Amino acid sequence: MSALIQRLRALVPSREQLAANPWLRGLAPYLADPKLWHWSRRGVAMGVAIGLFIGFLIPLAQILLAAAVAVFLRANVAVAAAGxxxxxxxxxxxxxxxxxxxxxxxxxxSPTAAISLADPTSIGANLGAIGIPLFAGLAIAASFAAVASYLLISQVWIWRVSTKRRSARP
Incomplete structure (x- = not known):
């Protein structure tokens, strides 16, 4: 399990990488707070939830928005960006x-069967017909993914800590 966590930490952008991003310069003073980079149960679970929610719902500037929301909600910024x-x-x-x-x-x-998702002109021409169902579906999926990931990560984290504590006892 620790090898998996080490691999995940290697994939997550560092504080320096995010601070060097020109899109995130406005957040640079806030990104210096060490609590935003600490690997805690709440910070990681909230970071993943934020990242998934924004990743599903917002098509552009996802990392910037995830970092800003993570700073505001005091979540792990790197995990939110990676999410x-x-x-x-x-x-x-x-x-x-x-x-x-x-x-x-x-x-x-009613789902429009004539819309071919492989044909961009078909999507553009029928955007009015697919817009509301698509946004509703993305909002539902984003909300579900955020809540489910937060609860799952919190429970796995609690289970892992309690297992370590039990095995550490003489």
Missing amino acids: TLVTNPLTVPPIYYAAYHLGAWATGA
């Missing part, structure tokens, strides 16, 4: 396709 990587060029098409169908089901709209 936005859930959406990338490989995952966006299936996520948006599933979110559209989820949103169509939630809003009661």
